[in-house]
Amino acid sequence: MVVTFRALLAGALRDRISLFWSVAVPLLLLLVLGSLFPEPAYRRNLVLGLVAFGSLSFAMSGTGFEVMRQRGRGVYKLLRATPFPVAGFVGLLAGARGLITLVGAMLVAGVGSAVHGIDWTPGGILLALPVLAAGTACFTCLGFVLGNLGDNENQVAMYNNLFLLPQMFGSEMFYSLDGAPGWVAAVRRWLPAGRFIDALRAAAGGDGAALVPSLLVLLAMTVLILGLAAATFRWDPGDRRHLPALRRA
Amino acid sequence: MTPLIAARGLVKRYGGRAVVDGIDVDVYPGEVLAVIGPNGAGKSTTLEMILGLRGADGGSVTYWTGGPRRREDPGRWMGVQLQDTPFFPGLTAAENLQVFAAFYGVRVTRQRLDDNLAACGLAEAAHTEAARLSGGQQKRLAIAAALVHQPKVAFLDEPTAALDPAARREIRMLIRRISRSGTAVVFTSHDMEEVEKVADRVMFVSGGRVRAAGTPQALTAAYGVADLDELYMKLAVEEVS
Numbered sequence: 362m363v364v365t366f367r368a369l370l371a372g373a374l375r376d377r378i379s380l381f382w383s384v385a386v387p388l389l390l391l392l393v394l395g396s397l398f399p400e401p402a403y404r405r406n407l408v409l410g411l412v413a414f415g416s417l418s419f420a421m422s423g424t425g426f427e428v429m430r431q432r433g434r435g436v437y438k439l440l441r442a443t444p445f446p447v448a449g450f451v452g453l454l455a456g457a458r459g460l461i462t463l464v465g466a467m468l469v470a471g472v473g474s475a476v477h478g479i480d481w482t483p484g485g486i487l488l489a490l491p492v493l494a495a496g497t498a499c500f501t502c503l504g505f506v507l508g509n510l511g512d513n514e515n516q517v518a519m520y521n522n523l524f525l526l527p528q529m530f531g532s533e534m535f536y537s538l539d540g541a542p543g544w545v546a547a548v549r550r551w552l553p554a555g556r557f558i559d560a561l562r563a564a565a566g567g568d569g570a571a572l573v574p575s576l577l578v579l580l581a582m583t584v585l586i587l588g589l590a591a592a593t594f595r596w597d598p599g600d601r602r603h604l605p606a607l608r609r610a
Numbered sequence: 611m612t613p614l615i616a617a618r619g620l621v622k623r624y625g626g627r628a629v630v631d632g633i634d635v636d637v638y639p640g641e642v643l644a645v646i647g648p649n650g651a652g653k654s655t656t657l658e659m660i661l662g663l664r665g666a667d668g669g670s671v672t673y674w675t676g677g678p679r680r681r682e683d684p685g686r687w688m689g690v691q692l693q694d695t696p697f698f699p700g701l702t703a704a705e706n707l708q709v710f711a712a713f714y715g716v717r718v719t720r721q722r723l724d725d726n727l728a729a730c731g732l733a734e735a736a737h738t739e740a741a742r743l744s745g746g747q748q749k750r751l752a753i754a755a756a757l758v759h760q761p762k763v764a765f766l767d768e769p770t771a772a773l774d775p776a777a778r779r780e781i782r783m784l785i786r787r788i789s790r791s792g793t794a795v796v797f798t799s800h801d802m803e804e805v806e807k808v809a810d811r812v813m814f815v816s817g818g819r820v821r822a823a824g825t826p827q828a829l830t831a832a833y834g835v836a837d838l839d840e841l842y843m844k845l846a847v848e849e850v851s
Binding site: 375 | 661662663683685686688690692693694695696697698699700701705706708709710711712713714715717755
């Protein structure tokens, strides 16, 4: 398990495209948008929004492409012929990518807070950790769903847009949706990234009571998406695409 | 001699059509068994059923257990190279091999890793990213991964497909070396010259059934043909008519 985890961690660290989108782009946006809009409240929300954007990019998009590539390469099929438990492998893959997502999120949060003068209380940092972990888990599960749906790079890219864009623009990552129509606010409540940002804001403000509802909804969404990921999981590209396990049942 | 694997009456159906229709296979220690036949004959499906990658609709497979009171997991002593070349794109050849060893529950030393790569002609490519290896090197890496735990049987599914003549020759020599080390090799191929050069036994599969089986010499003599290429054409034509 240790050897496999180390190797998956090394592979994830060499995933330059995911690292670019999850660390370099958020850091760049922190500087650009933070300079353009210097209001403290906006900067604070921007830092948290970009933490969510970076996490979503690495944990969801990165995992989605990785799962598709590994399945396309026949890794999962081969795994079935070995004594290694596939569930264990999937857990290690999620763990490795989750760990890097967490470190990336902390880096973006740290740099953003330092550059834009945001003070985190020790309590706020402690509250943020479970939120980051829950968000990472949820986005990683979404990544598995993404990787399960697509057969090739183009298809995964298409599904990725479908998953990413609504969460980017409907979750207050870069701007407030206070003036948006009611239906936008209603949709936002169903977006994992929206709940993640709400919980993160509550944590940053040291408000444990305000954090709980969003965190619970995020965890419930994680369980649901995990179920969907398990139901859509395919051993090799030749398997049925949609919900094979449910169809068999 | 007791076979390591004894498959009896294997059946696999897709949509009511039997793609494998009662195939028997025995694999003996140290032998090289070639499974030949046209595309869609059921060769890969048969191997995948033996490996447990596909469930069979009929028949049984008995595996060597290590002795009357032992229950060794066959996954630990079978090695597999599939038609795909499974590896982790971001990792080097050596790192990939290390991961595959872990999949088989084996911890390999640096020396053994180097030996394994060298045996497959990959010593100089050890630290090259797997995705950057040539087609032939990727096939050899897949074979190295199938052998990393020193299995009793290695299944190689079309190991020389889409390779240039030099790479094919290297793989042929590699199969011979594997066999000499005591590991049985079961491989599928469309290259009859290759089969004739390396196989101890040949099994011709067509329409999901075994049409002919035996040593290359016995088969060519029995069918009155000059070589396996001619035998292949003769059996394939018989199947069509």
